[in-house]
Amino acid sequence: MANAREVRLRIKSVKNIAQVTRALQAVSASKVRKAIQAMSNTRHYATKAWQVLNHIAGQPGRETLHPLLTRRDQVNSVLVVLITGDRGLAGPYITNVVRFTLQHFRKYPVPVRYVTVGRKGRDLMIRLHQTIVAEFSNLPPAPSFGDVSAIGRVAVEEFMLDHCDEVYLIYTDYINMARQVPNIKKLLPLEVGGREERVMAFGQPARGPAAAYIYEPDQSAILDEIIPRFTALQVYQAILESLASEHAARMVAMKNATDSATALSEALQLEYNKARQQTITNEMLDIAGGAEALAKAK
Numbered sequence: 001m002a003n004a005r006e007v008r009l010r011i012k013s014v015k016n017i018a019q020v021t022r023a024l025q026a027v028s029a030s031k032v033r034k035a036i037q038a039m040s041n042t043r044h045y046a047t048k049a050w051q052v053l054n055h056i057a058g059q060p061g062r063e064t065l066h067p068l069l070t071r072r073d074q075v076n077s078v079l080v081v082l083i084t085g086d087r088g089l090a091g092p093y094i095t096n097v098v099r100f101t102l103q104h105f106r107k108y109p110v111p112v113r114y115v116t117v118g119r120k121g122r123d124l125m126i127r128l129h130q131t132i133v134a135e136f137s138n139l140p141p142a143p144s145f146g147d148v149s150a151i152g153r154v155a156v157e158e159f160m161l162d163h164c165d166e167v168y169l170i171y172t173d174y175i176n177m178a179r180q181v182p183n184i185k186k187l188l189p190l191e192v193g194g195r196e197e198r199v200m201a202f203g204q205p206a207r208g209p210a211a212a213y214i215y216e217p218d219q220s221a222i223l224d225e226i227i228p229r230f231t232a233l234q235v236y237q238a239i240l241e242s243l244a245s246e247h248a249a250r251m252v253a254m255k256n257a258t259d260s261a262t263a264l265s266e267a268l269q270l271e272y273n274k275a276r277q278q279t280i281t282n283e284m285l286d287i288a289g290g291a292e293a294l295a296k297a298k
């Protein structure tokens with residue numbers, strides 16, 4: 001059994017760790033509320049943009065309307081936009097999304113390249129010897145659309161320059177505070193028409209009869225503007241979902257760490273009490289033995 005001084009030092013160390021994890025839990029709880037609010041604020045716009053795009057691209061000859069709607073006859077290369085985070089201490093959040101990615105693309109029949117968003121995911125993919133063509137890290141704590149629009153532009157340019165034939169987006173879908181699920185979405189070529197679940201990804205689908213739109217100046221001009229923008233919007237929405245998931249995962253991980261530190265501190269306190277009691281007992285036995293020896297000496 002460790003002596004009382006060693007146990008007392010361990011108790012102090014564990015309590016300091018618990019204080020840090022409790023503070024991180026409080027910070028993550030504040031950030032996750034803001035992230036959920038930002039995520040919800042974009043869903044209405046994303047849903048309406050998708051409805052307009054779906055209406056335009058549902059016209060006859062959709063694949064000739066815009067290059068980003070055109071399916072390639074043969075897929076020779078794939079680009080994956082992988083969204084993780086810049087910081088750790090979030091439990092299995094990073095490893096789960098990277099494992100999910102590799103399950104889909106490690107043995108893919110064509111070459112796969114990656115655009116990573118987040119330092120932790122980038123470092124892990126480099127250690128796993130994956131090909132990274134671009135990386136984005138150190139995003140603002142509450143990124144705006146302008147902060148992440150370059151990510152969507154990279155995906156669009158790679159597709160338009162025929163450097164890849166399909167683009168996929170992998171992120172963590174926020175379900176609730178206790179559950180965050182890795183998700184994969186085909187980003188390019190855009191799949192529209194008859195896919196109500198794609199609208200559901202950004203909010204509730206529209207109800208009632210379909211709206212009638214008047215396009216000015218024309219459909220081609222609108223498509224040239226809305227398709228690249230909506231591609232970037234999907235990336236932005238995925239980043240907001242991932243941020244909410246990351247903060248929720250970190251909050252849960254820090255709560256578990258705080259609870260474990262508290263339980264360990266209580267166990268160490270009990271061990272300290274036992275060690276202290278043993279010390280007192282030994283001292284009393286020494287005193288009694290000394291008194292007895294003195295009595296015999298007389």
